[in-house]
Amino acid sequence: MSNLALIRQVLEIPTEEAIRALFADRETIFWVDARYEEVEIIQNCQRFLQNGRVTLEYADVVNEADYEAYSDAPYETYICYGDKRLLVQIDPIDYYDSHHMLCMLNEALRPDYEIRFCIDSVRSDIQSQLPKTSWNSAAELPRDDEVIETLGFLVLPTNAWKLLEREFGEDVQNRFHKLNFENDLFEEVLKRRTVTTTVSTTQSQNNRTKRKAHRPWNSA
Numbered sequence: 001m002s003n004l005a006l007i008r009q010v011l012e013i014p015t016e017e018a019i020r021a022l023f024a025d026r027e028t029i030f031w032v033d034a035r036y037e038e039v040e041i042i043q044n045c046q047r048f049l050q051n052g053r054v055t056l057e058y059a060d061v062v063n064e065a066d067y068e069a070y071s072d073a074p075y076e077t078y079i080c081y082g083d084k085r086l087l088v089q090i091d092p093i094d095y096y097d098s099h100h101m102l103c104m105l106n107e108a109l110r111p112d113y114e115i116r117f118c119i120d121s122v123r124s125d126i127q128s129q130l131p132k133t134s135w136n137s138a139a140e141l142p143r144d145d146e147v148i149e150t151l152g153f154l155v156l157p158t159n160a161w162k163l164l165e166r167e168f169g170e171d172v173q174n175r176f177h178k179l180n181f182e183n184d185l186f187e188e189v190l191k192r193r194t195v196t197t198t199v200s201t202t203q204s205q206n207n208r209t210k211r212k213a214h215r216p217w218n219s220a
Contacts, residue, residue: 003028004160010120011168011175019120029118029152034186038077038088038101045105045115048155054081054108081108099184102153106179114158116176121152122189149186 006022023029030044042056057078077088088104106115154176156164165172179185 004156007154007156007164008167011164011171014175019123023118023121023152029121029154031121031150031152032098032102033150034098034190036098036101041098041101041105042079045153045155049109049113050157052082052112054079054105056080057085079104079108082112084108099186100181102185103179103181109155111158113155114161114178115153115155116161116178117185118152118154119175119177121150149189151185151189 003025006018006025006028009018010022030048032041032044036044039056042054046054057080059076059078079086079088086104086108088101102115109115161172
């Protein structure tokens with residue numbers, strides 16, 4: 001069960017101590033890596049649900065045309081929750097699509113629960129405290145130059161979100177973003193971090209050039 005006191009504290013007075021306490025609490029935030037398989041995402045979220053159980057169901061593809069389209073995964077994946085059974089469209093080219101899976105999971109849990117993205121989870125100091133990703137043995141290992149993003153999410157009963165919004169207004173959305181299918185969170189964060197790194201590298205190079213220009217001696 002999520003710790004509402006920690007969430008309220010961050011919304012009321014977002015001090016460094018309050019933010020760190022929230023992300024250190026394993027009973028409130030669940031983490032998703034950009035390359036998690038669907039079963040890992042379901043398992044991470046399930047332990048935060050007070051009622052009901054969300055499961056995955058696999059069904060063989062019987063249509064020959066569909067089989068050819070999904071040659072790398074010749075089966076259909078469904079998220080089951082209560083009376084809902086939603087088909088998850090898995091891209092055979094980009095098999096690991098954590099964002100799409102999260103959005104589908106969010107649809108399945110409605111109207112009982114809602115998953116939101118914790119914007120503070122992208123902070124470098126928060127990221128540095130995370131344990132290294134435990135790779136599934138069947139998953140392809142990342143290249144040395146490949147950046148793998150792990151983002152924090154919060155799942156609460158819909159009524160809890162409404163109560164928080166009634167009390168804190170837009171601050172809730174500003175700190176805990178609603179999910180949508182259009183904007184891939186993992187891609188957006190990666191783009192933002194790449195731009196930031198590029199700018200930082202350029203500024204560092206410019207600073208070194210300036211220091212070199214002011215040296216009273218010539219050096220290579």
